[in-house]
Amino acid sequence: MKLADYKATLSFSNGNPSIEMPVYQGSIGPDVVDIRKLYAQTGKFTYDPGFLSTAACQSAITYIDGDKGELLYRGHPIEQLATQCDFLETCHLLLYGNLPNAEQKAKLEGRVTNHTMVNEQMQFFLRGFRRDAHPMAIMTGLVGALSSFYHDSTDINNPEHRDISAIRLIAKMPTLVAMSYKYSVGQPMIYPQNDLSYAGNFLRMMFATPCAPYKVNPVIERALDRIFILHADHEQNASTSTVRLCGSSGTNPFAAIAAGVACLWGPAHGGANEACLNMLEDIQANGGVAKVGEFMEKVKDKSSGVKLMGFGHRVYKNFDPRAKLMQETCKEVLAELGLENDPLFKLALALEKIALEDDYFVSRKLYPNVDYYSGIVQRAIGIPVKLFTGIFALARTVGWIAQLNEMIGDPEYKIGRPRQLFTGSERRDVLPIASR
Numbered sequence: 413m414k415l416a417d418y419k420a421t422l423s424f425s426n427g428n429p430s431i432e433m434p435v436y437q438g439s440i441g442p443d444v445v446d447i448r449k450l451y452a453q454t455g456k457f458t459y460d461p462g463f464l465s466t467a468a469c470q471s472a473i474t475y476i477d478g479d480k481g482e483l484l485y486r487g488h489p490i491e492q493l494a495t496q497c498d499f500l501e502t503c504h505l506l507l508y509g510n511l512p513n514a515e516q517k518a519k520l521e522g523r524v525t526n527h528t529m530v531n532e533q534m535q536f537f538l539r540g541f542r543r544d545a546h547p548m549a550i551m552t553g554l555v556g557a558l559s560s561f562y563h564d565s566t567d568i569n570n571p572e573h574r575d576i577s578a579i580r581l582i583a584k585m586p587t588l589v590a591m592s593y594k595y596s597v598g599q600p601m602i603y604p605q606n607d608l609s610y611a612g613n614f615l616r617m618m619f620a621t622p623c624a625p626y627k628v629n630p631v632i633e634r635a636l637d638r639i640f641i642l643h644a645d646h647e648q649n650a651s652t653s654t655v656r657l658c659g660s661s662g663t664n665p666f667a668a669i670a671a672g673v674a675c676l677w678g679p680a681h682g683g684a685n686e687a688c689l690n691m692l693e694d695i696q697a698n699g700g701v702a703k704v705g706e707f708m709e710k711v712k713d714k715s716s717g718v719k720l721m722g723f724g725h726r727v728y729k730n731f732d733p734r735a736k737l738m739q740e741t742c743k744e745v746l747a748e749l750g751l752e753n754d755p756l757f758k759l760a761l762a763l764e765k766i767a768l769e770d771d772y773f774v775s776r777k778l779y780p781n782v783d784y785y786s787g788i789v790q791r792a793i794g795i796p797v798k799l800f801t802g803i804f805a806l807a808r809t810v811g812w813i814a815q816l817n818e819m820i821g822d823p824e825y826k827i828g829r830p831r832q833l834f835t836g837s838e839r840r841d842v843l844p845i846a847s848r
């Protein structure tokens with residue numbers, strides 16, 4: 413860590429002496445107060461459940477300006493990446509720090525392509541699951557199980573192991589997600605075809621059958637590639653922090669990424685796209701656009717427990733830039749598939765319009781997030797609702813692994829070990845059972 417840019421003084425009202433703490437400036441974004449010596453100097457911890465004000469690491473990968481609604485991967489605006497680059501270029505950027513030149517791009521494509529197959533034994537793991545298992549339950553299991561196949565790349569402290577496991581994970585996630593889908597519908601698994609693009613290969617593994625040739629639709633291929641780019645990283649969110657914390661114990665990369673998959677599953681995080689689509693289908697089934705006003709009243713009534721899924725974000729207090737790009741993609745995909753009058757899209761637009769004008773949402777700075785439109789796009793493509801979060805996990809794997817590798821390479825990293833404000837019982841003795 414660099415030397416302090418300036419200092420902060422912490423004083424106490426109970427007569428304890430004040431202390432000085434170093435403050436560091438990042439390249440952009442809020443400065444941070446270094447509290448690492450606080451306990452040693454004062455015997456006190458800080459208290460910040462939910463990490464509302466705590467930077468848990470230093471990172472040079474992704475930057476979000478929540479007030480501006482800006483998202484940068486290694487300095488590049490998401491709008492430029494989504495319109496001028498493809499997903500594997502974005503992977504290169506996140507993993508290695510820069511967009512690739514033509515030679516580097518071809519090299520990465522070659523490496524990823526070479527690792528798209530999974531060990532045939534994985535099929536037997538898959539068969540142990542119920543056919544109706546949630547794909548995220550399957551993914552958590554399968555990703556963790558990868559570590560049992562790659563004993564040659566499980567040493568997180570070895571940079572070569574980290575690099576090859578990054579490539580393996582990025583290459584194999586689409587295969588695993590498609591396998592879990594094919595299993596759920598009882599169709600034979602389709603092996604990867606390496607002359608296709610990353611997104612094209614995934615579409616074929618999902619929707620081809622051995623009985624007929626499959627042609628990748630370039631509009632859908634591009635839309636899916638954009639979904640992957642938009643979900644590739646998002647700085648220190650819950651699943652990424654989970655991956656970092658899990659990896660900080662020195663566990664292998666496959667195990668750490670499996671922990672990220674498990675965290676992503678929750679409806680407040682990656683599960684929101686599934687929850688959002690279910691919400692739209694529910695409103696549609698109960699009266700559609702005519703009922704949006706009634707639904708919004710429920711959302712605003714805190715006692716109902718109903719949220720407008722796909723709205724709100726811990727960091728964005730303005731439009732999530734990914735939501736704007738996703739809305740564009742949504743229009744393109746619906747037009748390509750002749751679904752311009754899709755009732756769920758109309759419903760989503762109607763809800764968004766009300767929310768953007770309603771004081772409840774305006775005063776709380778609640779705007780659409782990436783999940784608001786991504787479900788409609790995925791559903792139009794033919795991806796089942798239960799698989800949405802699996803697609804998110806596939807795309808986020810590169811971000812997880814880039815962040816994990818950054819952490820391991822950071823000389824200041826330590827095993828993550830949060831402290832607590834203890835509110836339980838003081839020491840007490842165990843009574844004999846007859847006297848309790």
Ligand code: CMC
Pocket residue numbers: 646649679680681682683684711718719720721722723724725726727776778781782783
């Ligand atoms: N619908 C209705 N009210 C909301 C919503 C919503 N979607 N989101 C936040 N609020 C209200 C919340 O009740 C609170 O009101 P009050 O100040 O009166 O108590 C206020 O807005 C602030 O919300 P919060 O829950 O304190 O904010 P948070 O930063 O803890 O939560 C969030 C962020 C994303 C979990 C939350 O906005 C939410 O649950 N949204 C719906 C789920 C969702 O779309 N999640 C996807 C996030 S983006 C994809 C990803 O990164 O995984």
